[in-house]
Amino acid sequence: MQQSRHPSLVIELGRRLVRKRDFYAGGLMILFGLVMVLKGPAYRVGSLMHMGPGFLPTVLGVILVFLGLVIAAGALAEPDGADERILPENPQWLGWLCILAGPFCFIVFGSYGGLAPATFACVFVSALGDRSATWKSALVLALAVTVFGVGLFSYVLQVPIPVLEWRGL
Amino acid sequence: MILTSLTDLWYGFGVALEPHNLMFCFIGVLIGNMVGVLPGMGPLATISILLPLTFGIKPVGAILMLAGVMYGAQYGGAICSILLNLPCHPPHAVTCLDGYPMTKQGRGGVALGVTVLASFVGASWGITEMVFLSPLLVRAALQFGPAEICSLMLLGLLAGSTLARGSPIKGVAMTVLGLMLGIVGSDIETGSERFTFGLAQLDDGIELIALALGLFGIAEFMNSINQIVETNTKYSKVRLRDMRPSKADLKQSFFPMLRGTIIGSLCALIPGTGPTIASFVSYAAEKKISKTPERFGHGAIEGVVCPEASTHSSVQGDFIPTMSLGIPGDAVMALLLGALMIQGIVPGPQLITQHPDIFWGLVASFWVGNILLVLLNVPLIGVWVKLLTIPYRYLYPSALFFVCIGVYAANNDMFQVGETLVIGILGYVLLRLGFHPAPILLGFVLGPRFEENFRRAMLISRGDLAIFVERPISAVFIAICVILIAGQIYFRLRGAKPGPVAAALHAPAGDEPSRWPEQAVPAEPGLLSAGTNRLSALRLRGKLILAVVALGLAVAIGFGLHHAGDPASLDISAQKKIQAQPPR
Numbered sequence: 001m002q003q004s005r006h007p008s009l010v011i012e013l014g015r016r017l018v019r020k021r022d023f024y025a026g027g028l029m030i031l032f033g034l035v036m037v038l039k040g041p042a043y044r045v046g047s048l049m050h051m052g053p054g055f056l057p058t059v060l061g062v063i064l065v066f067l068g069l070v071i072a073a074g075a076l077a078e079p080d081g082a083d084e085r086i087l088p089e090n091p092q093w094l095g096w097l098c099i100l101a102g103p104f105c106f107i108v109f110g111s112y113g114g115l116a117p118a119t120f121a122c123v124f125v126s127a128l129g130d131r132s133a134t135w136k137s138a139l140v141l142a143l144a145v146t147v148f149g150v151g152l153f154s155y156v157l158q159v160p161i162p163v164l165e166w167r168g169l
Numbered sequence: 170m171i172l173t174s175l176t177d178l179w180y181g182f183g184v185a186l187e188p189h190n191l192m193f194c195f196i197g198v199l200i201g202n203m204v205g206v207l208p209g210m211g212p213l214a215t216i217s218i219l220l221p222l223t224f225g226i227k228p229v230g231a232i233l234m235l236a237g238v239m240y241g242a243q244y245g246g247a248i249c250s251i252l253l254n255l256p257c258h259p260p261h262a263v264t265c266l267d268g269y270p271m272t273k274q275g276r277g278g279v280a281l282g283v284t285v286l287a288s289f290v291g292a293s294w295g296i297t298e299m300v301f302l303s304p305l306l307v308r309a310a311l312q313f314g315p316a317e318i319c320s321l322m323l324l325g326l327l328a329g330s331t332l333a334r335g336s337p338i339k340g341v342a343m344t345v346l347g348l349m350l351g352i353v354g355s356d357i358e359t360g361s362e363r364f365t366f367g368l369a370q371l372d373d374g375i376e377l378i379a380l381a382l383g384l385f386g387i388a389e390f391m392n393s394i395n396q397i398v399e400t401n402t403k404y405s406k407v408r409l410r411d412m413r414p415s416k417a418d419l420k421q422s423f424f425p426m427l428r429g430t431i432i433g434s435l436c437a438l439i440p441g442t443g444p445t446i447a448s449f450v451s452y453a454a455e456k457k458i459s460k461t462p463e464r465f466g467h468g469a470i471e472g473v474v475c476p477e478a479s480t481h482s483s484v485q486g487d488f489i490p491t492m493s494l495g496i497p498g499d500a501v502m503a504l505l506l507g508a509l510m511i512q513g514i515v516p517g518p519q520l521i522t523q524h525p526d527i528f529w530g531l532v533a534s535f536w537v538g539n540i541l542l543v544l545l546n547v548p549l550i551g552v553w554v555k556l557l558t559i560p561y562r563y564l565y566p567s568a569l570f571f572v573c574i575g576v577y578a579a580n581n582d583m584f585q586v587g588e589t590l591v592i593g594i595l596g597y598v599l600l601r602l603g604f605h606p607a608p609i610l611l612g613f614v615l616g617p618r619f620e621e622n623f624r625r626a627m628l629i630s631r632g633d634l635a636i637f638v639e640r641p642i643s644a645v646f647i648a649i650c651v652i653l654i655a656g657q658i659y660f661r662l663r664g665a666k667p668g669p670v671a672a673a674l675h676a677p678a679g680d681e682p683s684r685w686p687e688q689a690v691p692a693e694p695g696l697l698s699a700g701t702n703r704l705s706a707l708r709l710r711g712k713l714i715l716a717v718v719a720l721g722l723a724v725a726i727g728f729g730l731h732h733a734g735d736p737a738s739l740d741i742s743a744q745k746k747i748q749a750q751p752p753r
Contacts, residue, residue, distance in 0.1 A: 021602060021603055022603065024602060028602060029346075043356075043361060044361075047632060048633075048634065049627055049631050049632030050628075050632075051624050051627060052359070053356035053359050053361045056348075056620050057349070057352055057364070060345055060348055060349050060352070061349075064342065064346070064349070067338060067341060067345065068342070070338055071339060071342065074338070086601050086602065087601065088396075088601070092391075092395050095394035095395050096391050096597075099387065099391050099565070099569065100594065102573070103387070103572070103573050103586055103587075103589065103590045106570070106573040106574075107586050110583055110586075111583050119570055119574075122566075122570050122573055123567065123570050126566040126569045127563075127566040129394055129395075130394065130561070130562035130565075131395045132562060133562055141566060141567070145566070149574065153574050157222065159577070159578045159581075161577070161581070
């Protein structure tokens with residue numbers, strides 16, 4: 001990190017803070033807390049004796065904002081740690097995308113096509129996320145899980161979802 | 170007292186040995202054992218995937234099965250960590266230290282053999298404790314009003330989030346986040362919708378299964394994809410006859426087994442210090458007591474036996490506060506409690522009297538299940554070892570499908586699959602920011618009951634917060650809470666340098682010891698060196714834990730015995746009379 005040319009303490013502290021993982025952790029908590037504090041009173045807070053639905057959310061929001069501040073401030077007090085990276089050392093963007101795409105495909109295909117295409121799409125897409133996976137291995141795995149899954153859930157456990165049915169868009 | 174417990178236990182065996190209950194118990198431990206062996210799958214994800222499938226079963230069968238998954242996974246995890254040096258879930262990280270060296274010396278079979286034995290002994294003690302302690306606790310807890318329940322929950326939440334792994338303050342933040350997620354949906358008293366953001370599907374609140382599978386399914390898969398090390402099965406050829414420990418082995422492991430059991434059962438009694446801490450503490454203690462501490466880390470049999478016994482005794486002991494008070498100690502217990510609530514059973518001290526079949530059936534099924542596990546593990550060891558070689562690239566896509574269909578089947582609602590997805594992303598972000606998501610579940614399950622009781626307590630006291638310190642029992646709980654917080658702050662200010670043990674307990678979430686054994690379990694044998702300053706953090710924490718245990722136990726047992734002479738206290742009509750009395 002480049003040395004600050006301005007001797008201003010505030011700027012230096014700020015720079016130190018931005019490098020910290022806990023700064024973002026605290027920030028996220030403050031964000032959640034603020035949502036509750038701002039939205040809570042809209043549900044009527046009431047008094048301690050007759051608490052309205054908004055009472056607990058508001059109180060929890062205040063606590064969460066406070067905790068977030070403490071976490072972020074703690075980041076300032078600690079020296080630079082070794083582990084301040086938010087992303088892991090080797091980010092698996094493709095893997096993450098595939099894992100998230102799996103359930104998404106399940107929702108889309110399940111809503112419009114039934115259990116069999118949903119299962120196939122979910123397993124196939126998410127299997128592609130592994131480094132060593134090939135189209136062929138993903139295809140085989142997806143087919144196997146589809147046969148097994150449809151058999152188990154549709155025929156044995158009788159989950160009410162059509163196996164294959166075009167419901168239109 | 171003791172006689173009553175034994176009669177009830179006999180009744181419980183009747184319940185647990187009914188053919189269909191026995192079958193569910195068997196399915197549970199079988200699946201649990203299988204999943205425990207598979208690298209990269211935790212008991213939390215398994216229980217939540219199985220949860221929707223249990224809706225059609227009667228509550229007793231469902232809870233027996235889900236509990237079976239939990240302790241079955243503990244057995245399976247030991248196999249994984251001893252033979253592959255892969256701690257499939259955190260409590261077994263310590264077992265690797267001496268288990269894997271034993272495997273390398275060709276004594277892996279013996280290690281597995283004594284592990285099965287130690288697990289059984291530990292579990293049996295935990296169950297015995299449950300049989301005799303739970304009724305005592307219940308007697309005490311039946312006298313609790315809303316204020317006491319509230320402060321007890323507060324204690325449970327605080328202990329669960331600060332004593333577990335990770336930074337205490339982040340743990341508390343996660344608990345608050347969990348409470349907040351529990352608020353989403355219709356308010357119990359007024360029915361007004363809160364934080365639903367106009368989505369009608371959120372009116373009933375966030376689904377427990379969606380939350381659990383998002384946090385422990387999808388987020389975990391994102392955490393482990395392409396990170397699981399190739400499994401090295403070079404040493405893992407174990408046959409049945411290799412498992413028989415010699416007489417010398419048995420003699421050497423007898424006392425460590427007992428010590429581990431005791432440590433585990435102590436750790437189980439306070440919420441938040443579940444099996445993981447129990448195993449770390451017992452390993453450190455065993456090493457300290459040992460006359461030859463230098464053997465530890467090079468395949469000392471005591472180093473395998475002691476943590477395993479304590480893990481199991483603490484796992485069973487964890488059920489005590491969960492079942493008798495309705496206060497879960499960790500995320501797995503919260504999930505089991507959630508499963509009971511989905512079945513329409515209200516957790517709390519009245520559970521044992523109102524649903525004796527569930528409680529005593531569960532206790533008895535622990536024994537049945539543990540015997541089944543010994544039978545499963547000894548002859549089938551070859552099958553389990555084969556399972557170890559299933560690569561992760563086949564596992565996670567299939568598991569992802571089970572997640573999707575499980576969430577869907579819970580309510581036949583595609584929206585909840587989307588809910589799981591969103592929670593999964595949030596969970597992964599939290600993991601990367603160094604939060605442990607487990608306390609979220611704790612807060613989520615306890616949240617609605619906490620709010621309800623808090624409101625009632627405030628109504629009774631006419632809005633006076635002093636009720637929490639004026640009523641004696643509640644005051645004790647609040648005092649323990651204060652000691653907990655003050656202790657944490659004190660140790661932090663004193664700057665206890667975290668020793669390696671504490672460091673392992675506090676490993677940042679991104680580097681779960683369950684995932685990267687090379688990092689979590691450094692190869693150097695001095696990891697748990699008895700050097701005083703290196704263990705200081707652990708010892709300080711240990712003292713705090715012991716103080717809390719002693720205090721809590723003294724209060725609970727004292728109170729329980731005080732009312733033990735009053736045979737009517739378990740009688741429901743008498744209980745109503747007591748509640749009708751004006752607050753003291």
